[in-house]
Amino acid sequence: MKTNSTFKTRSCFALIFILALSLNLKGQTTHNVSVTSNVFTPSQLTITVGDKVVWKNDEGSHNVNGKQATFPNNPSSFGNEVGAAWTYEYVFNTAGTYNYQCDPHAGMGMVGKVIVNPKTVTSSQTMADVTEKIRLYPNPASEYIELIVPSNYKTINSVKIYSIAGSVVDEKTFSENKETFRYDISLFRNGIYLIEVNAENQKNVLKFIKQ
Numbered sequence: 296m297k298t299n300s301t302f303k304t305r306s307c308f309a310l311i312f313i314l315a316l317s318l319n320l321k322g323q324t325t326h327n328v329s330v331t332s333n334v335f336t337p338s339q340l341t342i343t344v345g346d347k348v349v350w351k352n353d354e355g356s357h358n359v360n361g362k363q364a365t366f367p368n369n370p371s372s373f374g375n376e377v378g379a380a381w382t383y384e385y386v387f388n389t390a391g392t393y394n395y396q397c398d399p400h401a402g403m404g405m406v407g408k409v410i411v412n413p414k415t416v417t418s419s420q421t422m423a424d425v426t427e428k429i430r431l432y433p434n435p436a437s438e439y440i441e442l443i444v445p446s447n448y449k450t451i452n453s454v455k456i457y458s459i460a461g462s463v464v465d466e467k468t469f470s471e472n473k474e475t476f477r478y479d480i481s482l483f484r485n486g487i488y489l490i491e492v493n494a495e496n497q498k499n500v501l502k503f504i505k506q
């Protein structure tokens with residue numbers, strides 16, 4: 296009974312961790328803009344589709360107006376009302392160039408711009424295509440694991456191994472091109488591990504079992 300509930304709790308943590316990793320895999324980055332009198336800092340941001348921008352007003356009465364009523368070429372409308380001491384955030388889900396202003400101080404040059412680039416994937420492949428191609432064997436493994444990397448990846452920049460509890464077990468960074476990568480796990484405790492492989496700006500997470 297007790298073991299069962301412990302197991303359930305651990306599985307639950309494991310699931311949350313995997314979910315957190317896959318969210319991370321989507322790669323949303325948060326960009327902060329400080330709002331003061333009378334400037335947005337930075338006034339221009341270049342971000343990627345899916346990224347979040349957080350404006351924090353620390354000083355004075357301002358707003359963010361990126362509405363299409365004011366800027367008809369903005370791919371979508373965003374913004375808030377004039378006020379003091381607020382935080383406003385917006386997730387940019389459409390690529391393009393967005394202009395915005397602070398209504399009370401636009402005439403004083405309190406304007407900003409967000410350039411949203413589409414997600415880039417090397418060559419013309421989709422993320423899913425690429426993800427399928429790094430292979431890990433043997434699995435389950437006891438002495439070592441080997442990653443086989445397709446040539447279009449060119450370089451594995453780094454690998455990071457996590458225990459299922461979410462702690463980083465090991466981390467390695469590489470400079471040379473690698474098509475296979477063998478990693479000794481003989482000293483690992485038995486259990487489930489996740490290996491995060493960073494290659495050519497692609498992040499992949501693979502699971503393996505040490506037994």
Ligand SMILES: [Cu+2]
Pocket residue numbers: 333334356357358397398399400405
């Ligand atoms: Cu202002």
